Amino acid sequence: RDPGPLCTHPASKQLLGKCYELEEGEYKYRVCPFQNITQHEVALKWNAYHGILGIWQQWSYDPLYSTFLFAHYTDGDSCTKGVKTVSRVTHLYHVCGKRTHVTSVSEPQTCQYNITLESPLFCHEGFGDVFSALPEDNRAEYIESYLEFKHNILTDKGVTAKRQELLEKIG
DSSP: OOOOOOOOGGGGGGGOOOOOOEEEETEEEEETTTTTTEEEESSOOOOOOOOEEEEEEEEETEEEEEEEEEEEEESSEEEEETTTTEOOOOEEEEEEOOSSSEEEEEEEETTTEEEEEEEEGGSSSSTBBBHSSSSSSHHHHHHHHHHHHHTSSSSSHHHHHHHHHHHHHHO
């Protein structure tokens, strides 16, 4: 499938079309922000694994604090988790750093990966702020949801649903 729509801070758009690699143990991980994440087995085997850990889906964010938490990559290659077959999923965390590179990879649960990408682009003021990533003409609707929440017109779930709907609408 194609990657999901892109709604992000303008600074991070500089990562489009670029990929970053980390070789760790028997694997090489390739992170192409807002595109996909792959894993390649570097061991000399006749059937070495080469596969997709996830395709860019969307941001996971905290709607109450209006901050991005991590980038969500879904629909990776099939993976056996117990008796079920599931698609691999990756959470890509963005951390402020001196240079752009992948710093760590972990598999906290079978078929789910956590990867950290460091970059000076993520040090930009307001990088993790959802509001600053919105196009100007959609900010009024976002502010409206904040005011409705603040004045108890919307519940936690209501503001979350309204903001998710807005983000899906603008892509």
